[in-house]
Amino acid sequence: MTAFYRMVDRSPPLPDDLIERLSLVDTATIGHVEHLGFVGDNIRPVFPARVAGAALTVAAPGRDGVIVYRAIDLLLPGDILVISRVDRDDIACVGGGVAAAAKAKGVAGIVIDGPCTDVEEIIAAGVPVWCRGVSAKTTNRQFQIGGSLNVPIACGAAAVLPGFAVLADNEGVFVADRDRMGILAKSALERQKRSVAVRSHLASGRSIFEFRQEPTS
Numbered sequence: 001m002t003a004f005y006r007m008v009d010r011s012p013p014l015p016d017d018l019i020e021r022l023s024l025v026d027t028a029t030i031g032h033v034e035h036l037g038f039v040g041d042n043i044r045p046v047f048p049a050r051v052a053g054a055a056l057t058v059a060a061p062g063r064d065g066v067i068v069y070r071a072i073d074l075l076l077p078g079d080i081l082v083i084s085r086v087d088r089d090d091i092a093c094v095g096g097g098v099a100a101a102a103k104a105k106g107v108a109g110i111v112i113d114g115p116c117t118d119v120e121e122i123i124a125a126g127v128p129v130w131c132r133g134v135s136a137k138t139t140n141r142q143f144q145i146g147g148s149l150n151v152p153i154a155c156g157a158a159a160v161l162p163g164f165a166v167l168a169d170n171e172g173v174f175v176a177d178r179d180r181m182g183i184l185a186k187s188a189l190e191r192q193k194r195s196v197a198v199r200s201h202l203a204s205g206r207s208i209f210e211f212r213q214e215p216t217s
Contacts, residue, residue: 003144058148095121
């Protein structure tokens, strides 16, 4: 039986102004007010990093090593590859080769709800990767099972649609549609500005209940 690969037209990159705003936003700030969209599931960065970009989604089953490379061929600079390991197994589909190829295409980062491999090569390539641990068991292009690109997926605890805005930092990964992400970014920046004043207040030894935000002109 011939492997079936489904590919849907990709979404455009995120607008520059949204990426600029997200570069200043912490996922933990959004976590104060939002309950959906967090990938979670112990998906952590391989090395400290912060990225924002549009999701190019991948549904990658089993040991098929073809589907991720097909996704790389569709990458535009600034994209974030978001990969669902649909079998929830311990097979690593991202390693040194994928990192090198993705970097050459200008990927902003890679998010996987499974493990990676070749950690030292990923670090050397400088490609930010968020994943669920490390595994020596890997995919292989000889195993052609099939897969899907640019379709709705579940990555960790979040539903991710093609072109969704992705914000990933050292605390986690958050995804939302572009309009919602724009609203959250604006409110998060205001909250973070207020938090600076709160931290100063608490550092002086005063109670949080005595804090009053100074009015802005």
